[in-house]
Amino acid sequence: MNHAVSFEPQFQSEEAAYAFVENRLWPDGPVCPHCGNKEKIGKLNGKATRIGLYKCYVCLKQFTVKIGTIFEDSHLPLRLWLQAIYHVCASKKGVSSNQLHRTLGITLKSAWFMSHRIREAMRNGNLSPFGGNGGTVESDETFLWNDPEKPVKRGYAHKNKILSLVDRESGEARSMVIDDVTAKTIVPILKENIAREARVMTDDAGQYRFLGEEFADHGTVAHSLGEYISLADPSIHTNTVEGFFSIFKRGMKGVYQHCAKKHMHRYLAEFDFRYSNRVAKGIDDSDRAKKLLDGVVGKRLTYETTH
Ligand SMILES: [Zn+2]
Numbered sequence: 001m002n003h004a005v006s007f008e009p010q011f012q013s014e015e016a017a018y019a020f021v022e023n024r025l026w027p028d029g030p031v032c033p034h035c036g037n038k039e040k041i042g043k044l045n046g047k048a049t050r051i052g053l054y055k056c057y058v059c060l061k062q063f064t065v066k067i068g069t070i071f072e073d074s075h076l077p078l079r080l081w082l083q084a085i086y087h088v089c090a091s092k093k094g095v096s097s098n099q100l101h102r103t104l105g106i107t108l109k110s111a112w113f114m115s116h117r118i119r120e121a122m123r124n125g126n127l128s129p130f131g132g133n134g135g136t137v138e139s140d141e142t143f144l145w146n147d148p149e150k151p152v153k154r155g156y157a158h159k160n161k162i163l164s165l166v167d168r169e170s171g172e173a174r175s176m177v178i179d180d181v182t183a184k185t186i187v188p189i190l191k192e193n194i195a196r197e198a199r200v201m202t203d204d205a206g207q208y209r210f211l212g213e214e215f216a217d218h219g220t221v222a223h224s225l226g227e228y229i230s231l232a233d234p235s236i237h238t239n240t241v242e243g244f245f246s247i248f249k250r251g252m253k254g255v256y257q258h259c260a261k262k263h264m265h266r267y268l269a270e271f272d273f274r275y276s277n278r279v280a281k282g283i284d285d286s287d288r289a290k291k292l293l294d295g296v297v298g299k300r301l302t303y304e305t306t307h
Helices: 014-025 078-090 097-104 108-122 183-193 239-256 261-276 285-293
Strands: 041-043 054-056 136-146 159-167 172-178 199-203 217-221
Touching (some): 014 285, 078 097, 078 108, 078 285, 108 261, 159 261
Parallel strands (some): 136 199
Antiparallel strands (some): 136 159, 159 172
C-alpha cells in the first residue's frame, strides 16, 4: 500500500472501517439482515457496545454490517480486512498468504483464510453471455501444473486445463477449469457463455472446427502454421486472451507457486476480477477495492470448505 493510501481512515480506525463498508453495502442506510426492515433501526452507542452494532425495532434483533458477508465469524479487525483487500486489488500478480501474514502481522492461518475469502468475493455472479450485440469474443485454453490425479504422459493430458474467454468490447475475462480440451467439453461451455450473434476468435485447434455453426462468425488463426494475426482480416486473432494468460501464469508461478486443483477456480476468479477491472479501463486501485466490497455479501465460506 503506498504511503498516502495507508493513511486513509478506513485502514486506521475500526469505526472508520465499519463506516466505509456500511457506505458501500448500505448506500441508503442500514438494512436488517434478519427481516429486511429498513425503517425502524437504531444504532447502539453505549460505552460497552461493539462497534457498528445496530438494533432492528421490527424483529428486535441486533446486527452489524458483517452479517451475511465474508467478514462474518472473523475475529480479525475490519480495518485489517480492508488493508488485505486493498493489497490484493492493487497488486498485478496477486499477494501470497505469506506476504499478507507478514504485512498485516496476522497468523499465516488467518492470512490464508482471509485470502481465500477475498478471492471468493471476487467471483462475480454475472452469467450473462459475452459478445452480445454482435461483439467479438476470444477463446483459448492454457495448461498449468500437473493434475495429481492423472498419470504423467507426453502431451497435455496430465496438466490442469484452463479455458478463458475475453470479450473484446467490455474487456472482461471469464475463466474456468475444464477436464479436457475436446469439442464435447468446450463447445457446450462456449454456447452457454457466448451470445449466438457474437464473432468468436480461436486458434485452429480441432475442438473449434465446427464453431461456425453455433455463432454468427468464427475467425481462426493457424497457430499450428505460425500465423498469429490473419493477414486477410487483422481483427482475427487471439492475442487478447493470450495476454490474459500471460498475466495469469506469471502471477500463479511467481506468487502462488502452487495451488491445489480444487482451489484453482478461486485463483481464476481473482485474475478475472483484476483483469476485468484493470487500469486500462479507467479503474484505479481504490475503485477496484471498493468494487470488491460489492462481492462480499452472500459469500460466507466456512473454514472446512476452503480446505
Ligand atoms: Zn429485523
